[in-house]
Amino acid sequence: MKPRRILVTAALPYANGPIHIGHLVEYIQTDIWVRFQKLRGHRCIYICADDTHGTAIMIRARQEGRGEEELITEMQRQHERDFAAFDIQFDNYGSTHSPENRRLCGEIWQSLRAARLIVEDDVTQLYDPQAQTFLADRFVRGTCPRCRSAGQYGDNCQKCGATYRPSDLIDPVSTLSGATPEVRTARHLFVQLNQLHDFLVEWTQSGRHLQEEVANYLKGHFLHEPLRDWDISRPAPYFGFEIPDSPGNYWYVWFDAPIGYLASTQQWCDLHGERLDDWWRSPDTEIHHFIGKDITYFHTLFWPGMLKSSGFNLPTKVHIHGFLTVGGEKMSKSQGTFVMASTYLQHLDPAWLRYYYAAKLGPRLDDLDLNLDEFAAKVNADLVGKVVNLASRTAKFVETSGLSPVYPDDGGLFQQAAAAGELIAEAYENCDYSRAMRLIMELADRANPYVEAAAPWNLKKDPAEADRLRDVCTVALNLFRQLAIYLAPVLPRLAEQTGRLLNDPITAWRQSQIPLTGTPVARFEHLMKRVDPKDVLAMIEDSKPAEAAGQTPQFQDSDQPLRDEPIAETCSIDDFVKVDLRVARVVAAEAVPDARKLLKLTLSLGGDQRRTVFAGIKQAYEPDQLIGRLVVMVANLAPRTMKFGVSEGMVVASGPGGSDVFLLGVDAGAVPGQRVH
RNA sequence: GGGCCCGUAGCUCAGCGGUGAGAGCAGGGGACUCAUAAUCCCUUGGUCGGGGGUUCGAAUCCCUCCGGGCCUACCA
Numbered sequence: 001m002k003p004r005r006i007l008v009t010a011a012l013p014y015a016n017g018p019i020h021i022g023h024l025v026e027y028i029q030t031d032i033w034v035r036f037q038k039l040r041g042h043r044c045i046y047i048c049a050d051d052t053h054g055t056a057i058m059i060r061a062r063q064e065g066r067g068e069e070e071l072i073t074e075m076q077r078q079h080e081r082d083f084a085a086f087d088i089q090f091d092n093y094g095s096t097h098s099p100e101n102r103r104l105c106g107e108i109w110q111s112l113r114a115a116r117l118i119v120e121d122d123v124t125q126l127y128d129p130q131a132q133t134f135l136a137d138r139f140v141r142g143t144c145p146r147c148r149s150a151g152q153y154g155d156n157c158q159k160c161g162a163t164y165r166p167s168d169l170i171d172p173v174s175t176l177s178g179a180t181p182e183v184r185t186a187r188h189l190f191v192q193l194n195q196l197h198d199f200l201v202e203w204t205q206s207g208r209h210l211q212e213e214v215a216n217y218l219k220g221h222f223l224h225e226p227l228r229d230w231d232i233s234r235p236a237p238y239f240g241f242e243i244p245d246s247p248g249n250y251w252y253v254w255f256d257a258p259i260g261y262l263a264s265t266q267q268w269c270d271l272h273g274e275r276l277d278d279w280w281r282s283p284d285t286e287i288h289h290f291i292g293k294d295i296t297y298f299h300t301l302f303w304p305g306m307l308k309s310s311g312f313n314l315p316t317k318v319h320i321h322g323f324l325t326v327g328g329e330k331m332s333k334s335q336g337t338f339v340m341a342s343t344y345l346q347h348l349d350p351a352w353l354r355y356y357y358a359a360k361l362g363p364r365l366d367d368l369d370l371n372l373d374e375f376a377a378k379v380n381a382d383l384v385g386k387v388v389n390l391a392s393r394t395a396k397f398v399e400t401s402g403l404s405p406v407y408p409d410d411g412g413l414f415q416q417a418a419a420a421g422e423l424i425a426e427a428y429e430n431c432d433y434s435r436a437m438r439l440i441m442e443l444a445d446r447a448n449p450y451v452e453a454a455a456p457w458n459l460k461k462d463p464a465e466a467d468r469l470r471d472v473c474t475v476a477l478n479l480f481r482q483l484a485i486y487l488a489p490v491l492p493r494l495a496e497q498t499g500r501l502l503n504d505p506i507t508a509w510r511q512s513q514i515p516l517t518g519t520p521v522a523r524f525e526h527l528m529k530r531v532d533p534k535d536v537l538a539m540i541e542d543s544k545p546a547e548a549a550g551q552t553p554q555f556q557d558s559d560q561p562l563r564d565e566p567i568a569e570t571c572s573i574d575d576f577v578k579v580d581l582r583v584a585r586v587v588a589a590e591a592v593p594d595a596r597k598l599l600k601l602t603l604s605l606g607g608d609q610r611r612t613v614f615a616g617i618k619q620a621y622e623p624d625q626l627i628g629r630l631v632v633m634v635a636n637l638a639p640r641t642m643k644f645g646v647s648e649g650m651v652v653a654s655g656p657g658g659s660d661v662f663l664l665g666v667d668a669g670a671v672p673g674q675r676v677h
Numbered sequence: 678g679g680g681c682c683c684g685u686a687g688c689u690c691a692g693c694g695g696u697g698a699g700a701g702c703a704g705g706g707g708a709c710u711c712a713u714a715a716u717c718c719c720u721u722g723g724u725c726g727g728g729g730g731u732u733c734g735a736a737u738c739c740c741u742c743c744g745g746g747c748c749u750a751c752c753a
Contacts, residue, residue, distance in 0.1 A: 322747075
């Protein structure tokens with residue numbers, strides 16, 4: 001087979017936070033693929049970098065009272081340390097804040113200019129006069145202009161789903177400084193991506209560059225209509241690169257981030273005497289991006305557009321994976337499932353996570369669930385019980401004799417496992433690691449009965465059986481070594497240890513096809529510890545916020561809600577009494593069939609006073625559990641006609657929305673109709 | 678409302694038109710004692726979500742319904 005030339009990237013982690021186990025899904029997935037390709041004898045390089053620019057970094061550096069460069073340098077050190085500890089081996093790990101990146105951004109920019117893709121337009125945005133910066137949507141909070149719920153982000157309302165511009169918000173507040181933002185207009189630069197519409201349809205819908213469901217998604221959601229212009233500049237101050245021909249404007253972080261792939265490759269080329277064009281402008285190179293589904297849009301539309309316009313290779317394939325859940329739920333800080341890589345390392349072996357992820361990862365975008373019980377069971381049963389056990393039960397019998405000079409008859413076991421190699425390789429190639437792991441474990445399941453039947457511990461007792469003993473162990477250790485080779489992309493350390501044990505380093509997939517004979521066998525050392533569920537629990541405890549883990553109950557409530565939604569401007573008592581809050585009893589409640597969030601409530605204010613209210617609490621409450629209970633409603637709110645009928649008020653509740661909505665109740669004794677003062 | 682995916686043994690999943698539906702784990706019984714309470718043998722367990730259709734033949738293809746997930750839209 002002709003060696004392929006393959007360049008692989010994983011998404012660039014943002015320099016605003018440490019690596020956690022959710023990130024690791026991607027870097028491990030990618031690392032396995034790269035190691036597999038290398039083992040198969042292909043030229044393959046794994047390129048990554050820190051993503052360092054943008055408002056968030058600038059703000060954080062300011063808050064911490066230091067320069068951005070200091071911040072990103074430290075974060076990068078942490079990232080690289082964590083990756084290395086998980087055996088994620090990059091060929092080059094760069095930074096988007098590098099001279100190489102600045103140069104390449106300029107080059108691509110010129111290409112976009114030359115292709116007449118860049119236009120200018122005024123953008124009206126909110127500006128924080130105190131922080132002296134324009135505010136991205138998520139840095140503004142205010143009252144939704146449609147449903148009047150407070151504390152909504154600048155682009156859409158969590159409560160009613162309305163979309164609007166940040167300047168439409170009522171009483172907007174900057175989350176950076178708490179100041180009231182001003183409306184300001186600035187000149188922005190845009191890429192007219194729609195000029196590449198035909199190309200993008202062609203590229204996304206053909207050639208298997210994308211998983212099928214991704215291609216369908218793009219077709220249905222973006223490509224069926226003209227693509228909007230992409231705003232790729234930000235006015236100063238902004239931490240990033242200033243646009244050379246547009247002083248005072250900076251490239252938006254999502255412009256320079258993917259170019260970081262090129263820049264990091266450039267660094268690698270400079271270190272290894274290679275040419276960038278051999279990797280990014282050559283029909284002989286494959287480019288594979290691994291990303292999470294959240295950034296699909298950037299990598300499948302903008303990025304190919306940028307590459308196309310500037311004459312670089314297009315991605316051969318963009319491999320997209322889902323998110324990590326833990327125990328079937330989103331990672332949660334309070335539950336201790338938001339586990340940092342560094343916390344994991346304090347308690348558990350990185351090999352375990354690599355194997356578990358591999359056993360769960362398929363070629364699709366499905367979310368991957370880390371179930372902690374399954375994690376321990378699987379690692380212990382598969383790796384320790386089956387695989388490593390093969391070596392630990394036989395190696396010491398041949399410490400003095402070494403492996404037999406001729407590979408003995410094993411009833412075809414080695415040949416069968418060798419033959420399975422191509423299937424396993426195909427599964428790796430297709431990112432179907434769960435299938436690969438299954439196939440490998442099937443082999444392991446056949447190897448242990450062989451040892452059982454041959455009973456080397458009995459042979460050992462009879463000196464006349466010395467040759468037979470050595471043969472049996474030679475078979476067992478060869479079957480073990482085959483597994484170690486097949487698992488090498490996932491478990492590089494096990495492969496190394498196996499190489500040392502049998503005095504023949506594992507460097508190539510094809511070593512799985514020929515039995516190893518005649519080598520000395522080193523003194524056996526433990527290859528892998530079992531998972532102790534206690535350690536898993538300790539890791540979870542360690543991941544809980546300090547206040548949650550404390551023994552004495554302290555009321556250390558998080559400051560997050562206030563940060564999300566700062567306290568509104570002072571109002572007078574007169575303002576307050578304008579709002580007539582009343583206790584009301586829910587006398588009927590039903591789901592609105594066509595609405596995802598709405599329940600239709602009939603509220604009684606006592607007597608025969610009834611109000612119909614549509615409340616966005618469907619995801620949080622069952623209609624049945626509401627009937628009869630007392631709630632607090634805004635009784636003098638102007639009626640509003642909705643698609644499903646007229647809403648004659650609103651019930652008050654706290655929480656960010658969705659299933660996290662908490663209705664206000666009243667203590668016992670209150671009756672419907674009473675005003676809340 | 679639209680798109681995609683998934684519903685197969687208690688759990689995780691394989692099988693995706695053709696011998697009586699499988700594996701691992703868990704459960705039950707036995708064996709062994711070399712090995713990290715590992716291993717080996719036997720075994721319990723399933724209307725393959727429901728219903729219709731195509732076919733000589735369907736878990737496997739088509740339709741429909743139910744349930745779950747992810748994404749997206751609308752409505753407030």
